[in-house]
Amino acid sequence: MKSFGELTREQVQRESDFLSQLMGEAGIEDLAHFEADLTQRQNQALFEITTEIEDTKNALKQAEQLVQRLKNHLERLEGLQRVLTKQR
Numbered sequence: 001m002k003s004f005g006e007l008t009r010e011q012v013q014r015e016s017d018f019l020s021q022l023m024g025e026a027g028i029e030d031l032a033h034f035e036a037d038l039t040q041r042q043n044q045a046l047f048e049i050t051t052e053i054e055d056t057k058n059a060l061k062q063a064e065q066l067v068q069r070l071k072n073h074l075e076r077l078e079g080l081q082r083v084l085t086k087q088r
Helices: 004-086
Strands: none
Touching: none
């Protein structure tokens, strides 16, 4: 019977041989291309998220400005209403 250490070494060797056959020279190039593509996709996603954040901040700022203008307009209308109501 083989020792645990021998079985482990054989398993590691089989896995290593399998990966070597699977990967080979072309496999490493494919992996490098995959990694580069993944990095490019990540950068594109980050760019799109950053753009969306900026667009959302700008829209929020515009909405806040609109709310303030509407509040000012409402105050003026209420002031006019008070003035006109007192004249009766």
